[in-house]
Amino acid sequence: MKTSKIIYLTIALLIVVVIDMLFLFWYANNPYQNNKEKFLNEKINEIYNPVINPQQFSSHITNQYFSLTPGKKMIYESKTEEGLEKIEVYIMNETKTVNGVETRVVWDRVWLNDELIEDTKDWYAQDNEGNVWYFGEESKEIIDGIIVSTKGSWEAGINGAKPGVIMKAAPNIGDKYRQEYYKGEAEDWGEVLAINENVRVSYREFTNCIKTRDYTPLEPNVNEHKYYCPEVGGVVLEEEVNGEEKAELIKVEYNTLPSLSQEKKQELLKTKITEEQAKEIALKEVNGRVTDISIEKKFSKTAYVVEINNGDETDVIIDLNTGEVLGIER
Numbered sequence: 001m002k003t004s005k006i007i008y009l010t011i012a013l014l015i016v017v018v019i020d021m022l023f024l025f026w027y028a029n030n031p032y033q034n035n036k037e038k039f040l041n042e043k044i045n046e047i048y049n050p051v052i053n054p055q056q057f058s059s060h061i062t063n064q065y066f067s068l069t070p071g072k073k074m075i076y077e078s079k080t081e082e083g084l085e086k087i088e089v090y091i092m093n094e095t096k097t098v099n100g101v102e103t104r105v106v107w108d109r110v111w112l113n114d115e116l117i118e119d120t121k122d123w124y125a126q127d128n129e130g131n132v133w134y135f136g137e138e139s140k141e142i143i144d145g146i147i148v149s150t151k152g153s154w155e156a157g158i159n160g161a162k163p164g165v166i167m168k169a170a171p172n173i174g175d176k177y178r179q180e181y182y183k184g185e186a187e188d189w190g191e192v193l194a195i196n197e198n199v200r201v202s203y204r205e206f207t208n209c210i211k212t213r214d215y216t217p218l219e220p221n222v223n224e225h226k227y228y229c230p231e232v233g234g235v236v237l238e239e240e241v242n243g244e245e246k247a248e249l250i251k252v253e254y255n256t257l258p259s260l261s262q263e264k265k266q267e268l269l270k271t272k273i274t275e276e277q278a279k280e281i282a283l284k285e286v287n288g289r290v291t292d293i294s295i296e297k298k299f300s301k302t303a304y305v306v307e308i309n310n311g312d313e314t315d316v317i318i319d320l321n322t323g324e325v326l327g328i329e330r
Contacts, residue, residue: 057102057103162182
């Protein structure tokens with residue numbers, strides 16, 4: 001009898017050891033073991049499926065922290081490495097039906113040193129509870145009047161894109177919410193960090209504001225704080241968490257028209273050098289792995305900026321018409 005018990009105990013112990021070894025093997029080979037946030041985000045992506053009933057939404061948006069009154073214009077300024085940016089956010093009378101919902105159109109434009117560089121139309125609607133939802137955007141990056149990219153554009157209900165909450169009806173500290181979802185293109189999140197905050201910008205001081213953090217798994221280095229204040233029903237200050245750049249409200253106008261722009265007619269970009277060719281040229285200059293490629297104005301020319309990771313981040317700047325390497329920035 002004792003011998004049988006010993007055998008049974010030995011077998012049980014071996015089973016436990018085998019299970020532990022299998023678990024350790026799985027854990028060691030689990031690609032998410034050092035990236036729990038990515039694992040959790042992917043799980044959330046699988047189940048994120050907001051139910052949208054158009055009858056429960058309105059383009060009349062009155063949320064105290066995010067009110068969209070047609071004719072309201074909010075102007076911001078931001079000092080950047082490239083120069084002075086002016087941002088104008090204008091609430092239009094226009095509406096657009098997105099995913100069956102009538103949304104309010106907001107026209108958002110950015111000028112750098114008086115040259116238009118971004119032109120975006122955003123679409124918002126408010127549900128019956130007072131939450132404001134973001135239903136997509138038509139975004140254009142512009143250089144010298146030429147549209148160089150529409151990356152980031154998305155529309156709820158098309159190609160798996162889904163709307164998200166841009167402002168809750170009654171935000172509380174600790175609230176986290178998906179602001180948008182278009183896999184691989186638009187995956188911003190918001191988090192409420194504080195309420196009843198006071199904040200001063202050059203325009204004036206504001207009270208009873210909420211402070212949020214905006215972030216996205218698509219660009220881990222993008223991490224911003226925003227202050228929404230009921231006295232203007234919108235953002236008065238947006239700043240990078242590292243403090244390098246910020247955009248602050250300098251003016252609010254009501255019952256007005258959008259600023260006139262003398263920009264030439266926008267046309268789609270045509271290049272002689274493709275992105276793949278630009279990557280090949282860059283990798284001949286710098287060894288490593290291409291992590292990003294964009295089109296920017298560099299050295300007074302329109303150029304590809306190829307980002308290469310070789311232990312450090314290195315940008316190779318290539319003329320998009322000639323393929324000439326204009327410079328390397330480390």
